[in-house]
Amino acid sequence: MDLSAQRVGLNLWRHAEMMREHYPVMVPGLEGSSEPPAEVMSPFSATVVAQVAQLDRAGLEHALVRAASLLGRSQQPAPHQRAAHLRRISDLINERAEAFAVMIASEGGKPLVDARVEAGRAARTFALCAEECVRIAGREVPMGGAPGSHGRLA
Numbered sequence: 001m002d003l004s005a006q007r008v009g010l011n012l013w014r015h016a017e018m019m020r021e022h023y024p025v026m027v028p029g030l031e032g033s034s035e036p037p038a039e040v041m042s043p044f045s046a047t048v049v050a051q052v053a054q055l056d057r058a059g060l061e062h063a064l065v066r067a068a069s070l071l072g073r074s075q076q077p078a079p080h081q082r083a084a085h086l087r088r089i090s091d092l093i094n095e096r097a098e099a100f101a102v103m104i105a106s107e108g109g110k111p112l113v114d115a116r117v118e119a120g121r122a123a124r125t126f127a128l129c130a131e132e133c134v135r136i137a138g139r140e141v142p143m144g145g146a147p148g149s150h151g152r153l154a
Contacts, residue, residue: 025053027063035059044110050107079133086130093123117147 023035037051055063077085093100097119104115 003014021049022051024056025063027059029066030055030059030062031091033059041108042106044106083130083133086126086133090126090130092122093119093126097123109112123150 022037025029033053033055035054035056037053039048040050040052041047042049100119100122101112101115104110104118105112110118110150
């Protein structure tokens with residue numbers, strides 16, 4: 001490993017150390033879980049960069065019942081509403097692209113330059129989906145609008 005690669009690894013390790021986060025279960029009626037959280041490890045330092053709550057079987061069943069009850073009460077949003085939601089997601093990803101890139105690199109071991117491409121691709125995917133919401137007519141969608149996806153269909 002050359003010196004520049006070591007510096008990148010060290011910088012990502014420092015970011016990972018600052019990012020330590022706990023992601024709880026976010027389901028009404030489930031404030032905790034009897035299961036220990038899953039630990040997300042940095043491949044650079046083998047340190048924990050995040051903890052993700054896990055559900056036991058009863059908690060999972062509660063979450064599924066709750067989701068099904070909410071789905072039954074909601075109406076399908078109109079295409080323009082779905083498009084607005086998807087554009088907002090794209091905007092939020094773009095606003096936080098560097099944080100997403102650092103997270104991707106820290107958790108997955110990707111080079112930061114590749115992680116930045118992946119974060120940008122995620123934002124472009126949601127933007128493309130927003131555009132298609134208002135005009136989709138049961139056809140294939142060419143994916144050439146994002147780098148690395150030329151010649152692919154969705």
